[in-house]
Amino acid sequence: MQTDMTTGKKQAQLFTVQNMVKMALCIAFCCVSAFISFPLPFTPGLVTALTIALTVTALVLPPQLTFIAVAAYVLLGAVGLPIFPGGVGGLGRLFGPTGGFYIGWPFVCLVESLLKGSKVSFRRYALVAVVAGVPLTYVGGLISMMYVMHVDLIQGMAMAVFPFIPGDIMKALLAAVIAERVNRMLANR
Template structure:
C-alpha cells in the first residue's frame, strides 16, 4: 500500500461526514425525548448511541458521539432537558455522557479485533454500556460527594443505574434489530 492510498483510507468521505453530523443531531433530539422518573429522566440518548455505532461502525460512530459531546460542551442545548455547556459535562451526571466515548472506543477496537458480526456487535455494545455505567457512576460519586454529603458507590448505582438498566437493555435490543434490518437495504 502506498502513502497516498493510506492517507485516503483515513479521510472521511462526504457521505461519512454527512452521516456523522446527522447522527450527532439524532443524539441531540433523542436526548430531548425524556420521561421524568426522578432526578434523572429516561431518554432515548443511549438508543441513538447504539444506532450510531450499529449503523456507522466504530470509527464514524465514535466521531458522531464526539461531535455531539463537543456541541454540548460549547453550550448548545443538546443534552437532556435542553442543557448544554461544560457544567452539564462536569456535573454529577456528566460522566455518563462522557462514558459514551468510552463505549464507542471499545466498540471500535472490538470490531477491529473480532469483526462486525451481529453477536459481536451486541456483546460489544453491552460491555460498552457496562463501561459507561461504571465510569458514570464513579464520576457521580465523586461529583456528588462534596464534603457536606457523601454518596456511596452502591447508593449511586441505586439512583443512576438500576432503574435505567432494563430500559437500556430494551434500547440495545431495539437498536440492534433496527440496525440489522436497515443495513440489509441501505449501504451506509
C-alpha cells in the same frame, strides 16, 4: 514515505461524502432523541432515548467515525447547544453528577463499534450493546455520581445504575434492531 501516502488514502476513503452524511445524520439523531427523556425522582440521571441513538451510531458507523460523531455531539452540547437530555447544554452538565456519562459516551461507542464485527447481525449487535455498551456506559456515570454527590459505591449504583438496567437493556435491543435494518438497507444500495 509510502506509508504516509497509504495512510492519507485510507483517511480520504474514510471521510467520503457518504460517510460524512451518515455522521451528520447520526449526530442529528442523537440531538433529537435526547429530547425524549424524563426524570426519575431519586436520581439526577434521566431516562432518555439518547442511548438508543448512541448505540445505533456505534453499530452503523466505522469505529473512527463513531468516536468523532459522538465526540462532536458531546462537544456541541458542551459549548451550550441545548441538545443534552432535558433540553440543556453547557459545560455545567459535563461537570455535574451525570457528567461521566457524557465524557464516557465517545469511548463506549468506540468499543461497541470495534466489537460489532463486519457482518450485519442482530444477534451480534444485541450482544455487543447489552454486554459491552450498557455496563461500560454505567462506569463513567457511576464515577461522576460518586464524586460529585459524595456518595459511596452502593449509593452511587442505586442512583446511576440499578434503576436504569431494565430500560437500558430494552433500548440496547431496540438499537440493535434499528442498526441491523439500516445496515442491511445500506448494503443493498
